[in-house]
Amino acid sequence: MASQHSFPRVSLPHDRVVIVTGANQGIGYHTAKWIAMMGATVIIACRSEERAKQAISQMNAEFLEEKKNGTEGLSDLEKLNVSFMRLDNSSLQSVMAFVTEFKVTGLKLHVLICNAGIGRHKQEYTEDGNELIFQVNYLSHFLLTAHLLPIMTTSGPDCRVILxxxxxxxxxxxxxxxxQGKQFKEETFDGLHYYRRSKLYQIMQMFSMNRRLAGSNVTVTSLHPGAVETGLLDAFDPVKIDKQRKEVRFKQPFEGSWTSINAAINPSLSGVRDVFFADSQPSTESASTDARNETYQEQLWEYTLTCLKDFLTDDVIEILTGQSSK
Ligand SMILES: NC(=O)c1ccc[n+]([C@@H]2O[C@H](COP(=O)([O-])OP(=O)(O)OC[C@H]3O[C@@H](n4cnc5c(N)ncnc54)[C@H](OP(=O)(O)O)[C@@H]3O)[C@@H](O)[C@H]2O)c1
Known part of the structure; x- marks a missing residue:
């Protein structure tokens, strides 16, 4: 049986701009497609141009199909306003190149959905020297958000970062x-734990970033999409996943996108920050005690800025710290 929650079908203005990372498949694909089908301008930030372009064609084909079927809540556009920009979260240079490319468009930015992710992974370090899962799931998204904040803070009311x-x-x-897990040898490095930690850091970022953005037009929320049948599951122990499938119903990717779409577009969530959603419901009490520990949040914040020190410009540092670096 389908889950009981969904998202409101709202009409989004064509000049409402949304970036979704990792949107060529899975949860991100449906998130981007539906937000575009409701009228917004969507940029899918993906590492493969080929997979992203295929995804855009598929989104347009499905949009026409939905129109034919008379699906409620679709925009009057003939073609979706979705485009691709390259982003590879395993490279901080790639994040910076994305930021430059986005800035050249002169677009405003209203919603940034940090969705790209990898699951359990063997011990591996990026060209920047960071543990791979930490960088792909958390650190690069932090850098991306940091550089887009100066645009978001000047893009008008109700701008949202969704982790x-x-x-x-x-x-x-x-x-x-x-x-960074460098004290572990390959055989004792626990890739599952590093995935879990990367998801923890995102919730910690929500709290610490909101402290810096209090009173601004930009809010940060975070979420659990549910257990969803996507390619991400291939990274985990198949026996454990099968066992879980017997205990809980895994969602299809479209259902898995509902919590993200709701957080991005639900008008009743305007101005809402510091909320962790699960199945579209506020569920901040289910964020772990480590996630809510302010001392840990600040330790992570400081460590993150250290990792990113060569990539932060004055305007960004000013927003992140409230002070100029000079
Ligand atoms: N599925 C679940 O049950 C579940 C549960 C809780 C949370 N989540 C979270 O939901 C998010 C979406 O995952 P999903 O389940 O939809 O998995 P998915 O189908 O595997 O999608 C992951 C997306 O992230 C992209 N990606 C991976 N590495 C990247 C990189 N280095 N740079 C840029 N993009 C990269 C992938 O691109 P490629 O196609 O190029 O690989 C893909 O588009 C993840 O953050 C995940 O942690 C999922």
Whole structure:
């Protein structure tokens, strides 16, 4: 049986601009498609141009199909306003190139959905020297958000940053000294724990970033999309996933996108910050004690700025710290 929650079908202005990372498949695909089908301008930030372009064609074909079927809540556009910009979260240079490309468009930015992610992974370090899961799921999204904040803070009311986290964060414990995991040998490195921790960091970022953005037009929320049948599951132990499938009903990817879409477009959530949603319901009490620990949040914040020090410009530092670097 389908879940009981969904999202309101609202008409989004064509000049409402939304970026969704990792939107060529899975939850991100349906999130981007539906937000575009309701009228917004959507940029899908993906690492493969080929997969992204295929996804855009498929979104347009499905849009026409939905129109034919008389689906409620579709925009009057003939073709979706979706475009691709390259973003590879395993490279901080790639994040910076994305930011430059976006700035050249001169577009405003109203919603940033940090959705791209990888699951459990063997121990691996990026060209920037960071543990891969930490960088792809958390650190690059932090850098992206930081550089887009100066645009969002001048884009008018109700701008939203949405961090797609997950319930697995509850099993990821915060240990500052273990963030990079370099003290572990390949065989003792626990890739599942590093996935869980990356989801924890995203919720911690929500709280610490909101403290800096209090009183501004930009809010940060975070969410658990549910257990969803996507390619991400291939990274986990198939026996454990099968066991879970017997205990809970896994959602199809479209259903898995509902919590993200709701957080992005529900008018009743305008101005709402510091909320962790699960199945579109506020569920902040289900954020772990580590996620809500302000000391840990600030430790992570400081460590993050250290990792990103070569990539932060004055305007960004000013927003993140309230002070100019000079
Ligand atoms: N599925 C679940 O049950 C579940 C539960 C809780 C949370 N989540 C979260 O939901 C989000 C979406 O995951 P999903 O389930 O939809 O998985 P998915 O189908 O595997 O989609 C992941 C997306 O992230 C992209 N991606 C991976 N590495 C990237 C990189 N280095 N740079 C840019 N993009 C990259 C992938 O692109 P490619 O196609 O190029 O690989 C893909 O578009 C993730 O953050 C995940 O942690 C999922």
């Amino acid at each position: 797609v986290s997950g319930a697995q964060h509850q099993f990821g414990h915060f240990r500052l000294e273990e963030i």
